[in-house]
Amino acid sequence: MSVGAPRGLASSGQKPIAEILHPLSAAEEQLSVTVTVGGDKEAGMTNGTPVETSSPASTSSLFNRLQLDDDLEADVRDPYAETAETRDLFVTVDDPKKHVSTMETYITYRVSTKTSRVEFDLPEYCVRRRYQDFDWLRIKLEDSQPTHLIPPLPEKFVMKGVVDRFSEEFVETRMKALDKFLKRVADHPVLSFNPHLNSFLTAKDLNKRQGLALLTKVGESVKHVAGGYKLRARPAEYCAMGEYLDTFNQKLGTIDRIAQRILKEQSEYLTELREYGTVYSSWVGSEDELRRPLEGVGGCVTTCCGALEDLGESMSQDFLPVLREYVLYIESMKSVLRKRDQSQAEYEGRLEAAVLRKQEDRTPMPLEVEKCQDKVECFNADLKADWDRWQSNKRQDFKQLLTGMADKNINHYEKCQAGWESLITLLQDKQTEDKTSETN
Amino acid sequence: MADCGSIEEVAVIGNTDITSTESENNLINTMVERGETLLNKMEINVTEAEKRTGKNTVNMLETYTVYLIETRPAETVPEGGTPATPDTLWRRYSEFELLRTYLLVTYPYIIIPPLPEKRAEFVWHKMSADNLDPDFVERRRVGLENFLLRVASHPVLSNDKIFFLFLTEEKGWREAVLETGFQDKVDSRIKSLSAMFRVKNLDKRFTALKLYSDELNAVIAQLLRVRAKVADRLYGVYKVHGNYGRVFSEWSAIEKEMGDGLQSAGHHMDTFAASIDDILEEEEHYADQLKEYLFYAEAVRSVCRKHELIQYELEMVAQDLVNKKQQREELATGTVRVFSLKGMTSKLFGQESQEQRESRLAALELSIREGEEVLKERNSECQEFVRAAWEDIGRFKEQKDRDLREALISYAIMQITMCKKGIQVWSNAKECFNKM
Numbered sequence: 097m098s099v100g101a102p103r104g105l106a107s108s109g110q111k112p113i114a115e116i117l118h119p120l121s122a123a124e125e126q127l128s129v130t131v132t133v134g135g136d137k138e139a140g141m142t143n144g145t146p147v148e149t150s151s152p153a154s155t156s157s158l159f160n161r162l163q164l165d166d167d168l169e170a171d172v173r174d175p176y177a178e179t180a181e182t183r184d185l186f187v188t189v190d191d192p193k194k195h196v197s198t199m200e201t202y203i204t205y206r207v208s209t210k211t212s213r214v215e216f217d218l219p220e221y222c223v224r225r226r227y228q229d230f231d232w233l234r235i236k237l238e239d240s241q242p243t244h245l246i247p248p249l250p251e252k253f254v255m256k257g258v259v260d261r262f263s264e265e266f267v268e269t270r271m272k273a274l275d276k277f278l279k280r281v282a283d284h285p286v287l288s289f290n291p292h293l294n295s296f297l298t299a300k301d302l303n304k305r306q307g308l309a310l311l312t313k314v315g316e317s318v319k320h321v322a323g324g325y326k327l328r329a330r331p332a333e334y335c336a337m338g339e340y341l342d343t344f345n346q347k348l349g350t351i352d353r354i355a356q357r358i359l360k361e362q363s364e365y366l367t368e369l370r371e372y373g374t375v376y377s378s379w380v381g382s383e384d385e386l387r388r389p390l391e392g393v394g395g396c397v398t399t400c401c402g403a404l405e406d407l408g409e410s411m412s413q414d415f416l417p418v419l420r421e422y423v424l425y426i427e428s429m430k431s432v433l434r435k436r437d438q439s440q441a442e443y444e445g446r447l448e449a450a451v452l453r454k455q456e457d458r459t460p461m462p463l464e465v466e467k468c469q470d471k472v473e474c475f476n477a478d479l480k481a482d483w484d485r486w487q488s489n490k491r492q493d494f495k496q497l498l499t500g501m502a503d504k505n506i507n508h509y510e511k512c513q514a515g516w517e518s519l520i521t522l523l524q525d526k527q528t529e530d531k532t533s534e535t536n
Numbered sequence: 537m538a539d540c541g542s543i544e545e546v547a548v549i550g551n552t553d554i555t556s557t558e559s560e561n562n563l564i565n566t567m568v569e570r571g572e573t574l575l576n577k578m579e580i581n582v583t584e585a586e587k588r589t590g591k592n593t594v595n596m597l598e599t600y601t602v603y604l605i606e607t608r609p610a611e612t613v614p615e616g617g618t619p620a621t622p623d624t625l626w627r628r629y630s631e632f633e634l635l636r637t638y639l640l641v642t643y644p645y646i647i648i649p650p651l652p653e654k655r656a657e658f659v660w661h662k663m664s665a666d667n668l669d670p671d672f673v674e675r676r677r678v679g680l681e682n683f684l685l686r687v688a689s690h691p692v693l694s695n696d697k698i699f700f701l702f703l704t705e706e707k708g709w710r711e712a713v714l715e716t717g718f719q720d721k722v723d724s725r726i727k728s729l730s731a732m733f734r735v736k737n738l739d740k741r742f743t744a745l746k747l748y749s750d751e752l753n754a755v756i757a758q759l760l761r762v763r764a765k766v767a768d769r770l771y772g773v774y775k776v777h778g779n780y781g782r783v784f785s786e787w788s789a790i791e792k793e794m795g796d797g798l799q800s801a802g803h804h805m806d807t808f809a810a811s812i813d814d815i816l817e818e819e820e821h822y823a824d825q826l827k828e829y830l831f832y833a834e835a836v837r838s839v840c841r842k843h844e845l846i847q848y849e850l851e852m853v854a855q856d857l858v859n860k861k862q863q864r865e866e867l868a869t870g871t872v873r874v875f876s877l878k879g880m881t882s883k884l885f886g887q888e889s890q891e892q893r894e895s896r897l898a899a900l901e902l903s904i905r906e907g908e909e910v911l912k913e914r915n916s917e918c919q920e921f922v923r924a925a926w927e928d929i930g931r932f933k934e935q936k937d938r939d940l941r942e943a944l945i946s947y948a949i950m951q952i953t954m955c956k957k958g959i960q961v962w963s964n965a966k967e968c969f970n971k972m
Contacts, residue, residue: 340790347787354779361776365769372762375755382751385937389944396948491794495972498801502966506959513955516948523945 186210187282189275192267209297221298236292243478247280248424269417325441345426352419373397392519399515407508439475443468574694581606582681585673602626625706641718644842645925647932649686650831652679660764746840753833778809797972804965825943850914857907
């Protein structure tokens with residue numbers, strides 16, 4: 097639930113506002129037990145089922161979501177178990193279009209939704225959203241689900257003049273990242289039920305009121321700092337998570353640098369290779385018998401140049417962005433860890449104060465302290481669940497990423513090999529041709 | 537043993553059967569020509585290289601490399617039998633150079649096979665440019681063997697006595713070469729330069745050939761230059777991949793299930809990075825094949841220049857004869873058509889007597905007759921040069937087309953091998969990633 101009064105969402109032909117905003121209202125079908133703590137902070141559901149973040153499976157499984165009713169404890173299932181059957185919300189981001197208005201030029205993307213969930217009025221939706229809208233959604237999710245890890249968005253700011261915001265490559269890369277973001281949210285057992293996501297996917301116009309969003313962001317950080325509680329002892333497992341994230345971050349940075357270096361070296365190699373090909377072609381002019389082999393070699397070199405270009409393109413468009421996205425993901429995770437620390441610190445602080453007071457004047461343990469304790473426990477549970485989910489998704493993602501990189505390289509060599517082999521065949525055919533004509 | 541023919545070469549037009557030889561590489565196959573060449577009767581190898589130190593001509597200590605030449609009669613070895621022990625001698629690079637210079641001078645109409653380069657050129661940065669570097673010495677050894685095989689399989693050159701002695705007489709060879717007096721035949725630079733500019737009747741075929749040799753020289757030089765740069769860059773690409781090995785290994789340390797897959801994939805990245813060394817070493821062979829023809833282009837050009845010189849001298853002799861005949865006419869008729877110093881002095885110092893005139897006329901007649909003889913000789917020399925040269929040029933063209941075609945095919949095969957290696961390594965890595 098977001099902080100402050102529920103805001104009005106312009107919608108047509110959908111449920112009245114009051115009903116949309118409260119996922120915890122009795123009117124909706126509840127899929128799990130929720131713990132409500134006071135009125136200002138909402139704990140998310142503690143469904144620990146890890147969900148795949150790969151592309152949605154076929155929509156034939158839309159009507160089967162019974163499995164989510166089982167096992168409400170933080171139960172980590174086999175990450176590779178087929179959960180396609182249970183998925184009932186499918187989202188896609190595609191079809192970028194440029195919009196030119198007097199004030200600004202921007203790109204919108206088509207966001208398509210297919211679902212069987214009762215939270216949605218219709219089984220299918222199709223809206224257009226721009227980056228700002230995704231940003232809004234992310235902020236709303238962070239605010240309303242502070243104990244959960246929100247997937248990252250691609251970088252917001254690009255230096256004008258350095259990067260062309262409207263180039264095909266940039267738009268394509270950004271779109272893929274936005275698609276990933278949305279899919280990750282849609283696959284999250286808690287986040288996917290967030291009403292803001294619902295609005296994002298369904299509303300004709302998002303009445304975002306940017307000002308308020310900014311305020312919210314400020315409000316949140318103030319909230320966390322104002323607590324002013326210092327954490328005494330972080331449990332070992334969260335320390336380990338923090339350390340892991342730091343090292344992982346470092347390694348990703350190194351891999352990024354290596355990949356960039358390879359791209360640079362390959363690009364320089366390509367330049368020389370192009371010139372190399374032209375020399376063979378220029379040699380053709382002064383020869384007779386050698387004409388064909390020389391032309392052939394020149395052609396093969398050109399083929400290799402093309403294959404190399406493709407390889408470089410896919411590395412910079414598919415490989416590097418995913419690496420960078422994970423760095424952002426690590427940042428998000430670290431921020432959640434910090435919030436958890438804060439929550440624990442607050443509890444411990446209040447507890448200490450309450451104990452002192454109790455010793456003095458024998459008042460019973462205040463309710464707030466108990467509420468804090470619950471908060472911490474929920475936070476820990478959510479975080480662990482999200483951590484496990486994130487780890488297994490990370491494993492899938494990197495497996496896919498690296499096998500993809502290997503595939504692209506294999507593909508590159510296959511193209512080159514095919515070129516050279518056809519040349520050999522050509523030349524050997526000519527050889528037998530000549531021999532038979534000689535003996536005739 | 538092959539009989540030592542006289543230095544006077546006769547173009548041998550033998551039968552067109554190609555005799556088979558036990559060849560170690562297909563180069564020998566392309567070189568064995570029609571007719572009896574030394575290579576039919578003798579196996580030649582340059583098998584070793586050794587460092588020596590000795591005093592040079594200015595009495596200073598120097599280090600140089602000598603190469604072992606092994607020769608053995610080319611007879612089939614019976615089953616289970618051992619081949620005869622070869623005769624051996626040592627030669628250093630400068631002796632090879634001397635041999636080649638001798639051949640250049642003695643057979644000016646033949647395209648003399650080139651020697652491997654004196655200093656390493658067209659190097660890419662990892663290759664050594666040092667003459668004493670073992671890789672360079674090894675490639676030079678191969679190049680020297682190649683040179684000897686080329687000469688030994690040439691229908692004309694293989695019959696040369698000095699060449700034979702080079703292969704068989706370690707001591708005293710140098711003296712034998714100098715005794716031939718070939719240095720006297722070395723054309724002065726000034727002569728060839730003036731020939732280049734003043735030949736009146738250019739032979740179109742030689743002009744075209746010279747142009748071709750220049751083009752060939754230029755394009756191969758450019759090819760070698762760019763190839764070296766390409767090799768450099770490719771080296772960089774492969775080596776950077778080695779860094780993946782290190783970082784995957786470090787990363788695997790913090791992972792549980794992903795660790796093994798990452799670690800083994802890292803090893804494959806190391807393998808990939810290391811594979812470039814062999815790949816590029818093999819490519820050097822291709823570069824060497826190209827280099828041979830780079831230098832061959834110079835040899836072709838040299839034949840063209842020598843033709844110019846002969847043509848020029850022929851024209852000089854002819855012109856000289858024309859002048860003398862002109863003078864005779866003037867003397868006989870008394871008219872001065874052409875300016876001559878004698879004519880001027882006569883005008884200044886008075887006419888000469890009848891006796892003087894007659895004796896001068898007689899001398900001139902003699903000179904003219906001699907001149908006509910010389911002209912006839914020179915003419916036939918020139919014609920013979922042209923005939924022999926064109927025969928060799930035809931042979932060379934076929935050889936070049938064959939060799940370069942083979943070189944290009946083997947280059948393509950090298951590229952295919954490289955691609956296959958790449959696919960292998962990345963497939964292995966992919967398998968490891970799949971196990972992550």
